[in-house]
Structure formats: C-alpha cells, structure tokens
Amino acid sequence: MKxxxxxxxxxxxxxxxxxxxxxxxxxxxxxxxxxxxxxEELLTPIQKEHTDCQPYCFALELDYTTLSAEFxxxxxxxxxxTCMGYADKRQREWMMDFxxxxxERLGISI
Numbered sequence: 001m002k003x004x005x006x007x008x009x010x011x012x013x014x015x016x017x018x019x020x021x022x023x024x025x026x027x028x029x030x031x032x033x034x035x036x037x038x039x040e041e042l043l044t045p046i047q048k049e050h051t052d053c054q055p056y057c058f059a060l061e062l063d064y065t066t067l068s069a070e071f072x073x074x075x076x077x078x079x080x081x082t083c084m085g086y087a088d089k090r091q092r093e094w095m096m097d098f099x100x101x102x103x104e105r106l107g108i109s110i
Contacts, residue, residue, distance in 0.1 A: 001070055001071075001072065002070070002071040002072070002086060003068045003069060003070050003071060004068070004069040004071065004095060004096050004099060005066060005067070005068045005069075006066065006067040006068075006099065006103065006110055007065060007066045007067075007110075008065060008110060009064070009065050009066060009067060009108075009110075011064070013106075013108045014062070014063075014064050014065070016106045016107075016108065017062055017067060017102070017106065017108070018062060020102065020105075020106060021034050021060070021062060025060075028062070032061050032062045032063050033059055033060070033061050034059075034060045034061075034062065035057040035058075035059065035060075035074075035076065036057055036058045036059075036060050036069075036095070036098065037055050037056070037057050038055075038056040038057060038058065038073055038091060038094075039094070042090055042091050042094055043056060044083075044088060044091075046082065046083045047073070047083045049083075050075075050081065050083040052077060052078075053075040053077045053078050053081050053083050053084075054075065054077065055075075055076055055077075056073050056074065056075055056076075056083075057073070057074055057075075057076060058070060058071075058072075058073065058074070058087070058091075058095050059072070059074060060099075067099065069095050069096070069098075069099050071086050071087045071091075071092050071095065072084070072085070072086055072087070073085060073086070073087050073091060
C-alpha cells in the first residue's frame, strides 16, 4: 500500500492528534481509522461521474507512535468500483498537505 507515514509520535502527540481527529473526523472507526473526505474539486472525472459511489475518502490510521495516510481513494458507498484507485498527484499532495497542516496546527514537530 502506498502511504504517507509520520512515525516516532510521542504520547502527548498521539493524544493531541486523537482529540483533534475525534473532534473533526471521528470518532475513529476500526481501531484508529479516520475517513478524511476528498474535496469535490479534487475528484477525477470518473469519481465526479460516479455519484452513487460518493463520498470519496482517504483512510488515515492513528496509533500510539504512527500516523499513516493511505494514498488510496476509497468510496464508502461501494466495496469495489472502477472509480476507486490510487490518488492522482493533486489528491496525493492534498492529503500530505492535510497531514502536515494538522501537525503544524497542533504544534507537533517530528
């Protein structure tokens, strides 16, 4: 799986991230999984066309020492569809910017 991984989180980093994610995107699903919605303007043409498959999301997993963002754009409406797949460049950069901005907002430096 292609991912953007932040490791070596300290206990207070984990607590700050968990609180932020629970408040803004949670509560976590399946043991630390948060679904981060992909903005409408970032959707590919096929994702825009597949309205029944929306919303599209990135999975972000938080555990005690690691924050991992998958680069797979998933649909919460279907198990498998041609509109799902690895993020394009704009989507990938958006997810990395989201993670980096969250860390900065919370004062977490790695």
